[in-house]
Amino acid sequence: MLKSGPMYFSYGLDLTNSFQRQASSDNSLPLWQRADDRFFWNKFISTDLVDFRAGGVNSSGFRATSTQPGVDPYILPVISGMLRLTTTAVKGKPLGFLLITRRSRHRTGTRYFSRGIDEEGHVSNFNETEQAIVLNDADPSSSFALGSSSGQAASRDVHILAYVQTRGSVPVYWAEVNKLKYTPDLQIRGVDSAVNSAKLHFEEQIKLYGDVYMVNLVNQKGREKRVKDAYEQMTRYLQSSSTEEAASDAKSPETVHIIEAPSVKQQFDRLHYVYFDFHNETKGLKWHRAQLLLDELNEPLLKQQYFHGVYSLNDRSGKVDVRSLQKSVVRTNCMDCLDRTNVVQSMLGRFTLNRMLQDLAVLRKGEAAQEDASFEHTFRNVWADNADVVSRSYSGTGALKTDFTRTGNRTKAGALQDLSNSITRYVRNNFMDGPRQDGFDIFSGAFLPDTSHSRGTLLFVDHRPLLIQSVPYVLLGCLFFVFIAAITHRLPDSSLWPLRFLQIFSTAVAGYCGNFMWTHGTLYVNWPKLNTPQYATEGVQDALVKATKDPLLGPLVKHGRVRSDGRMAHLEEGKKRKE
Incomplete structure (x- = not known):
């Protein structure tokens, strides 16, 4: 996330505010107090310093005895x-x-x-x-x-x-x-x-x-x-x-x-x-x-x-x-x-x-x-x-x-x-x-981690049925075999039909897997795990129901206990939680 776009700071110039807003601001205030809250990108991760500066209690439970203006230079808006x-x-x-x-x-x-x-x-x-x-x-x-x-x-x-x-x-x-x-x-x-x-x-x-x-x-x-x-x-x-x-x-x-x-x-x-x-x-x-x-x-x-x-x-x-x-x-x-x-x-x-x-x-x-x-x-x-x-x-x-x-x-x-x-x-x-x-x-504070270790680990567990998870790997394996079989030289006295049969079979399996993923694409999107959108929760549930109706994999998926609401609970846990 940090590499997705450059960040800038200045010790003397308020980069968060336009020149017009700076012209009416109070220059006697420290930079972080003059900063535009919308563009104070590191505001959330600076909250401990801000609380300590104000004489409050930070997240570690440490309390300052009084206001601490000496902290101001360390709260640097980015x-x-x-x-x-x-x-x-x-x-x-x-x-x-x-x-x-x-x-x-x-x-x-x-x-x-x-x-x-x-x-x-x-x-x-x-x-x-x-x-x-x-x-x-x-x-x-x-x-x-x-x-x-x-x-x-x-x-x-x-x-x-x-x-x-x-x-x-x-x-x-x-x-x-x-x-x-x-x-x-x-x-x-x-x-x-x-x-x-x-x-x-x-x-x-x-x-x-x-x-x-x-x-x-x-x-x-x-x-x-x-x-x-x-x-x-x-x-x-x-x-x-x-x-x-x-x-x-x-x-x-x-x-x-x-x-x-x-x-x-x-x-x-x-x-x-x-x-x-x-x-x-x-x-x-x-x-x-x-x-x-x-x-x-x-x-x-x-x-x-x-x-x-x-x-x-x-x-x-x-x-x-x-x-x-x-x-x-x-x-x-x-x-x-x-x-x-x-x-x-x-x-x-x-x-x-x-x-x-x-x-x-x-x-x-x-x-x-x-x-x-x-x-x-x-x-x-x-x-x-x-x-x-x-x-x-x-x-x-x-x-x-x-x-x-x-x-x-x-x-x-x-x-x-x-x-x-x-x-x-x-x-x-x-x-x-x-x-x-x-x-x-995480960086912006839109998601606040839960203190429960069990809930935290469940957020990142893939709760899709193992069969559903395996389809992309089967697809890649079949494509790899077809590619290797196509470029590999065979011995003059070797039999051709077993290899050709395996190539045709692998091509058919790859086609089926590709069509399954395309038909039930919602199951293979890499969704956010923390603040999972409501439409993603509903879309995954609907896609799982449709997957059970597939003529080949449907019965196997249905018997894999994938319809349990408990297995979908992690999507609900990812909703935004506030203190």
């Missing part, structure tokens, strides 16, 4: 995500380019085992991405130093201009259930059951960011349509009243769909839903068609502004002269909040970056940063690296189509890499993500 600082230049003007993505520690996990929203209002794969440029940072000892530039005086003020975006799963109760198929089964509970959870989520978003522009990029046809409809229904539930507007073209019957509240009568009228049919509009790598979404968001983006703060290098108190504040945020999602989301976020980042540089007079009106080939190369690669990091921590592989993101061209090598990533995702998501999800749950 973020999980991506951070890239680059010294570059635009049109000959030196500047620092920063991209930082903070991954939420709430409802964290892997691609198919963490979807939608929970009862506390936390959504899966929530990330805050902040793009910033730093001007005049010539002092190497400065907190924001990105490298000194010759000819600049250290007495100059440092200008930091930052723009924040977010991404997160569709805030309803939904899941994708692995069954060894390439496309999992989609389950969505009634939207009305998730209204209270969605309210908690968006209350926090509005409090932190202001108005929220919810950009939805899922498909309007096929299996994803149900997710689109659920999101739109949730938006209508939350707003006091809604007006809707849709547009179509030759490529799509619904290019853009907007749901707005005509006036702000209550808090959730500050939610603005914007749907864009990304796949249809950009089919054939026509990424320029995404400009249609940018045109739709043009006015909100201009009103949104960005953070602009001026820091004096001679003032070590950390006071900030705030020139402008970002007033709203764009919250982007697709199904995974990965590949499509990455494209749109980098597009919005480019739009705002050009606006920043024009406001600073680095660019003239009408000019764009992409006209500078060197900076464009930096910009593309930093955003592509960000896409890979976010994708790897959630899906287990880098993002798709990053060759186009990096170079602007689709290559054969990039297509092969995408094929490799897709295959790797399938293998990881079905056969390897269970233990990784357990790792997330």
Whole structure:
């Protein structure tokens, strides 16, 4: 789990908070008390130190006699995500380019085992991405130093201009259930059951960011349509009243769909839903068609502004002269909040970056940063690296189509890499993500170990019938025998028919085993053992019932006492337990 994504810390700079939030924070407080709880990744494993610092009792029963401020330096917030600082230049003007993505520690996990929203209002794969440029940072000892530039005086003020975006799963109760198929089964509970959870989520978003522009990029046809409809229904539930507007073209019957509240009568009228049919509009790598979404968001983006703060290098108190504040945020999602989301976020980042540089007079009106080939190369690669990091921590592989993101061209090598990533995702998501999800749950505190040693050991015991467990091994053994028999030379006087008979028999057994696994795929998914999802519990039980009806293995499975409820108890024990 720790290797799934990089982590970062700083002794002087609060990495958990955006520059805008830092500007209003109390710098006299220690870092851990200023940290944003959502991105304080090591918060749970620091609880003993936090309790000791407060003069309480830690998990070992040790009590501090009074508050212990000397512990503060040891409670060091760590973020999980991506951070890239680059010294570059635009049109000959030196500047620092920063991209930082903070991954939420709430409802964290892997691609198919963490979807939608929970009862506390936390959504899966929530990330805050902040793009910033730093001007005049010539002092190497400065907190924001990105490298000194010759000819600049250290007495100059440092200008930091930052723009924040977010991404997160569709805030309803939904899941994708692995069954060894390439496309999992989609389950969505009634939207009305998730209204209270969605309210908690968006209350926090509005409090932190202001108005929220919810950009939805899922498909309007096929299996994803149900997710689109659920999101739109949730938006209508939350707003006091809604007006809707849709547009179509030759490529799509619904290019853009907007749901707005005509006036702000209550808090959730500050939610603005914007749907864009990304796949249809950009089919054939026509990424320029995404400009249609940018045109739709043009006015909100201009009103949104960005953070602009001026820091004096001679003032070590950390006071900030705030020139402008970002007033709203764009919250982007697709199904995974990965590949499509990455494209749109980098597009919005480019739009705002050009606006920043024009406001600073680095660019003239009408000019764009992409006209500078060197900076464009930096910009593309930093955003592509960000896409890979976010994708790897959630899906287990880098993002798709990053060759186009990096170079602007689709290559054969990039297509092969995408094929490799897709295959790797399938293998990881079905056969390897269970233990990784357990790792997330232990590290984040979503699972609290029981003191009962017997219950703890039972969690990791494979309670499937031995016959069910043996099917993959029989399959591999038969395939291995067929392969060896095919490449092994026989002696001239040896009899051929026994070997051929065994090959045919092994091929038939392998085919039967493969078909059995494919038919009852739920039994062979590597599920999380600690916080086992309810749908997994039900799916395994249903699959075992179906397995007993198999004409060949069914009677053997049925007589193996596998229907005992006690053998399924370990799945229930894995549910989240709180102190």
